[in-house]
Amino acid sequence: MKHRFLAASLLCFVLLFAGCESADDKRLKELKTILSESGLSGDSAAAALTGIDGARERFLFLVDAVLVEMEADPYLLKRVDKSMALPADYEPGDLVALDGSGLSLSRSGHRLRKPAFDALVVMSRAASAEGLTLLVSSTYRSYEYQKNVFARNVAEMGETEASRVSAAPGKSQHQLGTVVDFGSITDDFAETKAGRWLADNAGQFGFSLSFPKGMEALTGYVWESWHYRFIGGAAVNLQNEFFAGVQHDLMLFLDRLSRSKDRLTKR
Ligand SMILES: [Zn+2]
Structure with a gap:
């Protein structure tokens, strides 16, 4: 009788333990x-x-x-897209001037946030080692700057078309200071050596292509083979392995x- 009681207790304990969820x-x-x-x-x-x-x-x-x-x-x-805007007064506190950095620049006056700048320098060196130049064509844009870009596009092509190729003020990832547009900023870029190299390697340096080909219905924007957002290594891995x-x-x-x-x- 005693043994049977012990056996039953043990069974209950095992069942309880098996049914117990771990924190993970x-x-x-x-x-x-x-x-x-x-x-x-x-x-x-x-x-x-x-x-x-x-x-x-x-x-x-x-x-x-x-x-x-x-x-x-x-x-x-931070999520920034067609339905999630940044505050008009958001300006990163750690913008670094790219002038004098040794990076290949389309003009003077480019700025990026420190973590994106550091990653870009490392990535550009890696590209150089393979004989490629990554031309930096657009970087941080303030809310006001984006307002002008968008207004100019609306005047040129109408609101619908302007919204496919550019972001309304507050809704541009460029306001984050962690985005780089490379090269010609045209579809031809995808087929250049630099464009192909970035498609294959940017992720290793924490950069992610924001508006991939064939995803306009999802992202709201046409394919932009030149627009990379720095999100860091862990986020790139999460993105690639699970999303x-x-x-x-x-x-x-x-x-x-x-x-x-x-x-x-x-x-
Ligand atoms: Zn861009």
């Missing part, structure tokens, strides 16, 4: 809920969830790394994540 399990479940609330298309969300199930530890690791970056530098991974390389979807997730941090179980 809980956190993963919460992150999946956040992902499904992020506004990704059904197909993209399903693909991301499948990827997460196949590489749980890796996903948790990268999310942790990105959360640390978001805490330290909230604007580095099919699509920065827009990553940003939707991170935006939702930044608003839901408080409900996450600690690891």
Whole structure:
């Protein structure tokens, strides 16, 4: 009788333990809920969830790394798109002048945020080592500057067309100070050596192509083979491994994540 009682107790204990969720399990479940609330298309969300199930530890690791970056530098991974604008008075506090940096520049007066500048210098050196020059053609643009760019485009081509090729003031990633337009700023750039090199290598240096080919319905913008946003290595890996390389979807997730941090179980 005593033995039977002990055996039953042991069984209960084992069952209880097996049914007990670990902190990682809980956190993963919460992150999946956040992902499904992020506004990704059904197909993209399903693909991301499948990827997460196949590489749980890796996903948790990268999310942790990105959360640390978001805490330290909230604007580095800030969502900026057609439906999410920056404040008109947002100007980064760590803009660095590119003049005299040794970078190849289209004109004087270019500026970038320090983390993007440092990464660009390293990337340009790597390109140089392979005999390529990365021409920097557009960098930080203030709200006021973007206002003029957009107004000029609207006057030239009308609002609908202007909105496909340029951002309204406040909605330009260039206001973040972490974006570089390279080369000719035309579709021909994609087929140049520099354009192909960037497509293959920019991610290794923390840069991400914001408006890929064939994604106008998603991003709101035509393909821009020259427009790269610095988001850092962990975010690039998260983007490539779980969001099919699509920065827009990553940003939707991170935006939702930044608003839901408080409900996450600690690891
Ligand atoms: Zn651009």
